Amino acid sequence: MATLLDYCSLVRSKNAGPFTLTFDFMCHDQGAYEALVATGFLNKDLFAALYDADPEQILVVNHPLALAVKVSLPRPTVQGDLHDTDCYAGQQYAPLMDMEVAAD
């Protein structure tokens, strides 16, 4: 079965300000983008389970010109606060990349 990295040339997590965690999934090409979006894999429930977020507060946006899917959610710990582990939120995408992508 395909993993997220089979669809994407870049999987990235970043801060969008100190209180928001954001993920970018940049697909290899038009075909990969359309196939990934069609699977519905990158949905609110996945991120709610992995990052302890309320699905209501998760934003999933498809960006056809960038061939990208973006997901934003409340940062589990405020950036740089006591017990934050990743000041730039730069490694938070890691568990996603090898997950098997099943069609919805």
Next chain:
Amino acid sequence: MELRILAPTGALGAGFDADAFERGVAARPDVIACDAGSTDSGPAALGSGTPKLSAQAVTRDLRLLLKARDRIGVPLIIGSCGTSGRDTGVDWVADITRTLAAEENLHFRLGLIYSDQPADRLQHLHDAGRIRPLANAPAIDRDLFERSHTVAMMGVEPIQEALDAGCDVILAGRASDTALFAALPHLRGSDPGLTWHMAKTIECGAACAIPPSANGLLVTLRDDHFDVTTLAAGSRLTPRSVAAHTLYENADPFHIAEPSGVLDTTDATYETVDDQTVRVRGARYLPADGYTNKLEGAELVGHQTVIIGGVRDRVVIDTLPKLLPMAKQYFDAKILDVFDGHVDPSDIDIDYRLYGNGAVLAGHEPDPLTPRELGVLITVTAPDQDTAHAIATFVAHASSHLPIAEYDGLVSTLAYPYSPPEMDRGPLYRFTLNHVATGVTPTELFRTTTEEL
């Protein structure tokens, strides 16, 4: 109408290719602008007032910028000085600027725009219900403003006032990155949607280029489109790479908030001009109901001492996570004993991070990790540095002599690379605000001074 805007670097002090910059200067830009700060490196810069980048690196970049500006006689605008945009950051970059002007025999009108916010002003706004939370904002109360250091983020208007006052070099406190690039085009009557989209595209320098870098970009802004050009040799732009930059460090790529409204890139289009240039059209600007300035604050949490160690023995690797709750009880008792009851254990945080066993991910590891070796980071946080250090000394000692039930005698359970193992890290700060001040005029929260050099 045609305006050229040069973004020489992603951040003042990050460094940039001097040849790429010269190509941008040769195109005779109408303004040169860059930012010098961000919240992305964490709350320490705002809390402490200490810049992230060195005086040497800022001096190197600023010398090139000031000399080029002098040659072509256009404004140079730098925002979020000293990383946080605190008043101390503006003064720090201003001092470097004065030194460089003297060394290089440069003469110009310098404008300094300050954005620190006094606690009583913020309390007044708070009491009047004029501090509004943004997405995921923490709870606040009026006492917070006395504990916290707060800056307001300016839009284009204070910068435009400085331009109107004839300032050649403008050093701004905390500013929206985009405002630095948008201020002059707005004054000249350019289309707001194109102007804000142009500004968003170049605010990180060549982050949208292939390969991404902190080098420069040039924008040519016309009536119904803008062309963005990458300046470093060997770098390229594609419609997709430019479109994708709306994703960067941003929650929503199609709706980007500014103090006076929202940039809407939903209908933007991107087309190739050549390998280095992409033409962009179609973004709109939706003016907001009222003007708002974002507020950023940071407060002191405590002082920290850290200990770094490692584990290679598989028995200790298995046992360590189970021993930690017991160790915390032991340390609470030890704190009461050593400080004779003068330090409350509940004011002390002793945090173990087991690298190799789930220390990096803030959420849940989907599958268990099975490390062969563990990195152990112990962080002691206390109200003051002396207390944090004193506690760390016995935490380090005890952590290297943990009782392992499988073994008969005493073993050293942690490999310490340093002697002594504990290191004072200094103060820890926390971001306190993700709010906007409402019902303000675009300039009332900022103060500008000018001087002739």
